[in-house]
Amino acid sequence: MAVRSPVSIAVLGAGSWGTALAILLSRNGADVKLWSHLQAHAAALQRERQNQAFLPGHEFPPALTAKADLASALTSVDEILIAVPSHAFASVLEATGALISPGSTLSWATKGLLPGTGELLHEFVERIENIASTAVISGPSFAAEVARGLPTALTVASRSSEHATRLANYLHSDNFRAYTSSDVIGLEVCGAAKNIMAIAAGIADGLGFGANTRAALITRGLAEIMRLGLALGGVAETFMGLGGLGDLVLTCTDDQSRNRRMGLALARGLSIEQARQEIGQEVEGIPTTQEIRQKAVSLGVEMPITEQTYRVLYQGLSPRAAVHSLLGRSQKRETG
Structure with missing residues (x-):
């Protein structure tokens, strides 16, 4: 289902995931402005009409333009979608909040907790002025497959059912299905904590x-993950859905997952820094492990794998010793 009426969307963050979402939204008929914080990167995006650095081989639709100036990217848009790593989320949001007018709607596809405080991202967003409604996008979705148009489904959660439905409609297409939810907390916990499990699986x-x-x-x-999410106020059904079980299975089993690749590299004896260099992009599960554990x-809440x-x-601790420590735990009932 393409966007039915002209709509302008700013996608803030020109990594692989932000670029894939920008391509999807633009294909669906939206006028999309993709923002990069680097002038040279934005210029390359506009010149080459693809993201050679992070998502090569996927041509931009005509209605997708790249911007390096945040104010220009935010001018006259109907929706702001943040898709930056969690460590950059606060600074991008604060800069955005200073530029937008009251009544703005904002969503994010960032997975993780706020570094330093361990807050869920929506808790930080609530302190930013001028934002009338928020939503979070999460689910089993590798950027390259979305950009290729392969069938994908994920969840849009918002306390505003109207906002969730509207954003889901922007995303929805013949190859992309977006479900709606009101459980922002549960979806955010799932999106963050599954990266820890992917490292462990690797x-x-x-x-x-x-x-x-x-x-x-x-x-x-x-x-x-469910124990923690329920303790924080999440809804049980969320953890069995796309943002919970779906995303967990995907990121634990496929080597497109940077977090899984981190685990594989550690098992080979690489240091964290060596593994980071080999992967070449942000590995969200590393800081998230510390924040979720705290x-x-x-x-x-008992979280032995974490x-x-x-x-x-x-x-x-050596990876092998960690696995044996888990296996050596005392016997118990499977009560969840």
């Missing part, structure tokens, strides 16, 4: 533990 697979281990890790990983400790992943990333 470690287990890299050590050769096999499909049985991977299946157990995904299942128990979902259980601890949140779980403060709430008294704990062992934290020890590997921040305390020097």
